[in-house]
Amino acid sequence: MPSARSPEAVYPVFGRKLREIREKRNVPQQELATFSGLTRSSIANIESGKQRVLLHQVLQFAERLGVKVSDLVPSTPELQQIRTTETQDKKLAYADEVRRLATGHSG
Numbered sequence: 166m167p168s169a170r171s172p173e174a175v176y177p178v179f180g181r182k183l184r185e186i187r188e189k190r191n192v193p194q195q196e197l198a199t200f201s202g203l204t205r206s207s208i209a210n211i212e213s214g215k216q217r218v219l220l221h222q223v224l225q226f227a228e229r230l231g232v233k234v235s236d237l238v239p240s241t242p243e244l245q246q247i248r249t250t251e252t253q254d255k256k257l258a259y260a261d262e263v264r265r266l267a268t269g270h271s272g
Contacts, residue, residue, distance in 0.1 A: 177214025178239040201225040
């Protein structure tokens with residue numbers, strides 16, 4: 166689960182869920198944007214996890230898509246999977262850096 170030190174992990178998961186539901190409901194990004202007072206590019210950025218979303222926007226998305234807010238909000242297991250993946254990625258990057266330093270390569 167995202168911690169207070171890394172809350173950003175929730176946004177890509179939220180964005181994927183939003184896109185999946187929006188596509189299942191055949192709602193274009195532009196329509197969701199117009200309904201929520203955003204631009205189509207903002208919806209694209211939210212769906213890609215690049216833009217934060219406000220609570221009232223989550224409520225508007227749920228209303229337009231005809232789902233419960235809880236359908237859009239990532240579950241604890243989904244967030245834990247992200248955390249596990251991020252931890253594994255950091256460990257791999259650290260191991261690569263140690264190997265690089267041990268072999269004397271600077272690149």
